[in-house]
Amino acid sequence: MKLKNYKMSIALRKPIELFRKTWMQIALSIILILPLAIGFSLLYKAWPLLNPDDLGKLLFGSVWSPSQGNFGLFPFISSSVFVAGVGLIIMIPVCLSSAIYITQFAPRWISRILRAAIDILAGMPSVIFGLWGVITIVPIVGNWAKQQGAQNPTGYSILAAGIVVSISVMPYVLNMLLELFESVTSELKETALSLGASHWQAIKDVFLKKLKPGIIASFTLGMSKSFGETIAVLMVVGNVVQIPARIFDAGYPLPALLANNYGEMMSIPMYDAALMLSALILLLIVVFFNYLSHKVIRHYQAKA
Amino acid sequence: MSTKTVDLASKTQIDSRKIMTKNSSKSILSVQSLNLWHGKQQTLKNIHLNIPEKGITVLLGPSGCGKTTLLKTFNRLTDIYPDIRTEGAVLFKGQDILNKKTDVYSLRQQMGLLSQRPHPLPGSIADNIRYALKLKGISNKTEQNHRIEFFLQKVALWEEVKDRLKSSSGSLSIGQQQRLCLARGLAIEPKVILADEPTSALDPISSRKIEEQFKELSQEYSIVLVTHILRQAKRLADYVAFMYFGEIIEQGLPGELFENPQTDTLKEYLSVGH
Numbered sequence: 204m205k206l207k208n209y210k211m212s213i214a215l216r217k218p219i220e221l222f223r224k225t226w227m228q229i230a231l232s233i234i235l236i237l238p239l240a241i242g243f244s245l246l247y248k249a250w251p252l253l254n255p256d257d258l259g260k261l262l263f264g265s266v267w268s269p270s271q272g273n274f275g276l277f278p279f280i281s282s283s284v285f286v287a288g289v290g291l292i293i294m295i296p297v298c299l300s301s302a303i304y305i306t307q308f309a310p311r312w313i314s315r316i317l318r319a320a321i322d323i324l325a326g327m328p329s330v331i332f333g334l335w336g337v338i339t340i341v342p343i344v345g346n347w348a349k350q351q352g353a354q355n356p357t358g359y360s361i362l363a364a365g366i367v368v369s370i371s372v373m374p375y376v377l378n379m380l381l382e383l384f385e386s387v388t389s390e391l392k393e394t395a396l397s398l399g400a401s402h403w404q405a406i407k408d409v410f411l412k413k414l415k416p417g418i419i420a421s422f423t424l425g426m427s428k429s430f431g432e433t434i435a436v437l438m439v440v441g442n443v444v445q446i447p448a449r450i451f452d453a454g455y456p457l458p459a460l461l462a463n464n465y466g467e468m469m470s471i472p473m474y475d476a477a478l479m480l481s482a483l484i485l486l487l488i489v490v491f492f493n494y495l496s497h498k499v500i501r502h503y504q505a506k507a
Numbered sequence: 508m509s510t511k512t513v514d515l516a517s518k519t520q521i522d523s524r525k526i527m528t529k530n531s532s533k534s535i536l537s538v539q540s541l542n543l544w545h546g547k548q549q550t551l552k553n554i555h556l557n558i559p560e561k562g563i564t565v566l567l568g569p570s571g572c573g574k575t576t577l578l579k580t581f582n583r584l585t586d587i588y589p590d591i592r593t594e595g596a597v598l599f600k601g602q603d604i605l606n607k608k609t610d611v612y613s614l615r616q617q618m619g620l621l622s623q624r625p626h627p628l629p630g631s632i633a634d635n636i637r638y639a640l641k642l643k644g645i646s647n648k649t650e651q652n653h654r655i656e657f658f659l660q661k662v663a664l665w666e667e668v669k670d671r672l673k674s675s676s677g678s679l680s681i682g683q684q685q686r687l688c689l690a691r692g693l694a695i696e697p698k699v700i701l702a703d704e705p706t707s708a709l710d711p712i713s714s715r716k717i718e719e720q721f722k723e724l725s726q727e728y729s730i731v732l733v734t735h736i737l738r739q740a741k742r743l744a745d746y747v748a749f750m751y752f753g754e755i756i757e758q759g760l761p762g763e764l765f766e767n768p769q770t771d772t773l774k775e776y777l778s779v780g781h
Contacts, residue, residue, distance in 0.1 A: 390626050393584050394688075397620035398695055399612045399642045402587075408638065413629040 242486060248479035261480065267444045274477035278444050280484065282361065282454030285447050286436060287429040289365025294373055294425060299418070302380035303406060306387075318381070325374035333438035336367035341439055344451070353451035359441035362450040367439050368432045376425035383417040384410065416503030420496040427492035430485065433458035457485045535560040535699060535729045536581060541595035543576060543585070550576050552753045554595070558699075558746070563721060563730045565740045565761075568750035569776070574733040577750070578701050580604070581731065582618040583611050599699075616643065619692030619728075621702040625684035627676035628691075632668050635676050635687055639694040658690040662720055682713025689720065700730045706739065718743060737777065741765060749773050 252261065252274065264275025305314045344366070345358025387410050395405035411418070441453025442463060460481055468475040534557035543551035550573045558564045566574040576585070583604060585591045597604040604614060628635050636655045645651055655672070659665040664686045668679070676687060685705060692700065702721070706714035721730055721743060734740055740747060741761065748758040751772050757764055768774045 388626075389587070390622060390624070391628075392587065393579075393620070394622065394626040394628065396584060396587065397582055397615055397618070397701075398639045398691065399616035401612060404642070409628055415629075 238490075242483070245479050245483040245486065249476050249483055252473055252476040252480055261477075262484075265446055269471045269474045269477065272473060274473070274480075276457075276477070276481055276484065278446050279455055279457045279460050279481060281446050282440070283430055283456040283458075283485070283488070285361050285450075285454060286364045286368055286440065286456050287426055289361060289450060290368040290372065290429045291422065291426055293365060293369040294376060295422060297369070298373055298376050298380055298422075298425075301377060302384050306381060306384035307402065307406060321374045321377055321381075324370075325378065327371075327374075329371045329432060329435040330438075332367055332371045333435035336363060336435060336439040340366050348451040351451065353449065355441070355451055355453055357441065357453070359439055359453055360451050361440065361447050361454045364436045364440035364454065364456070365450070367435050368429045371432055371435050372425050372428045375428055376421050379421040379424070380418065383414050383421065387413065416500050419499045423492050423496035423499065427489045427496075430488050430492070431458060433462050437462055457481050461485075533560060534558055535599065536731070537598040538577075539596045539598065541577075541580065541593065541597060543573075543580065543594075544592045545576075545588075546590045550753050551580075554755055556748055556755055556758065558729060558731055560729050561725060561727070562745035563725045563732055563743045564746045564748065565744040566731065566733045566748050566750055567737070567740045567744075567776075568735065570735055572750045573753040574735075574750050575703050578703055578731060578733050581699070581701055582615045582620060583609075584615075584620075586611065616695045617698045619689075619695060619697035619700045621685070621689055621692055621700065621705045623704045624708045625681060625688045627679075627684050627687060630676065631673045632676050632679065632687060633672040635691050636694045639691045643695055654694060658694045659687075661693060662686040662690040663716070664690060680713075682709050682716065685709060685713065685717060686720070689717070693724075698729060700724065700728050702730060702732045704733055704735070706734075706736075714739075749776070751776075 261274055261276055262280070263277050264273070265277050266273040266275045267278060301317075305317050309317065340363045341358035343358070344360055344363045345356055348358060348360065349356045391409065391413070392405060395409040396402070400408065436456055437459035440456060440459060442455050442459055443453040444455050445452065447454040461478055464474075464478060468478050536556075536558040538554050538556040538558075541551055541554040542549065554577060566577060568574050579585050580593060580597060581599075581604065585593065593605050595605070599614070599617070602609060628638055630638070633652075633655050636658055637651055640651050640654055645654065656665060656669075659668065664683060667683060668687075671678070676684065679687060685708070689705075700721075706717050709717065718739065721732065724730060725745065732739075732743060744761040746758070747761050747764045748755045749764065749772075750756065756770050757768065757773050764773070765777060768777055
């Protein structure tokens, strides 16, 4: 009786195996096809606007009046770059020093509390960061802007958006950095110390140098996440269509443009194509930064 | 090293304690009643050991017996593990290494370390030695380059790498890397070389090269070599301490110790060891 069952399971194994394999291949192909499909559908929808003669005007034009058929996207692109750049400048020192402190200096119990805090921040819905930005960051930036005699004293600005975006992306970058710094072996530390280096010299000259590719890649991925941050930025950036020149100026990044206007995109001719194009640009920026981070890692791996 | 010192030192532990006070000038490192705990577990128990100036002192024993830990107390690398606690003294030039007031950075620069596996620092071959020189306060480029050549020649690596000093240290074979690490350790101009099973990751030919270099270096430096390989100990040792479960069970001249072991533990180690 038992023997018979055994034989049956052998007989079934091949089809089950085949089914599993096929299922995995299907799952994999969905993951591979999805970004391409999104990219192509955006391209398809934006196509009516993509006239080679007008491309320059689209990307670098600053006039945005959909009802007149003017779709200059440069205010949005420049706002996006500006916000992500400010976010990065805030992120680099804060993330690096926290990662170094947590992995190198903090007593174990403090490091455990800090890690828990980072995980909570990482799981926080970004609308909360946005709301918090509105009630705290915006007034602070507004006061500062007044003191500086800025044109826009409201506080809804590139700076406020940069701060909020850095806070929402930081846990993500920090987790990558923590993993990196933990990959430093105690032997490497002993090696540096045994030459007479202080702990800080070992970190500065040896660990940072060794982890450089990983650190650059982490921040590059952080950048691409900054570009995509939508709701928190939208809530504090001011949403004024202009090319921001100072950190106190209001801006209007690409994700905010999409989130604010997708409801009415069918009301004006070509409006939908313009929004799809801006979505495509956003996607390309994110893909570019991801590619860059892989490139950085490859470059250093080849050298090592 | 005089025969007399060693004769006396090779007797019991209590004896060697007395000798230390008599002949401390002859030994470069003197371990006195050293106890060490990892948390609640005691890893070193009442260690007494005089490490003679110049020559190779071998710390022999099975894995996990505390050899490496003992070695790391000599340059206070034990400091970086917060759950390690020590008692007793290790005298170096008459000063207690374990004293909190000891300048640990200059102490470490008198103890070159060679670890089990080579750990090249990030950067080029030259950078590895340059870093040691920088920590020594040598910032003049010409002087640096001069010394880089000097120390690479000292470990017989110069001819192999002189045309690619700027290429990554990772491009070297593991045996070459270990010699680079040795050169880096020598570049801080130590008095003592601490070697922690330095050949355990190497192929026989690379091992032999390191051993030959140790023989040569033992004319100038005091070398403390940790190993569990009996034959290596026999080849290199000028003085041997046999460790077992955190204790030094026997110590003495290799001739006496290997020919005439006193304890059953050592007898067994000698009979099955290789």
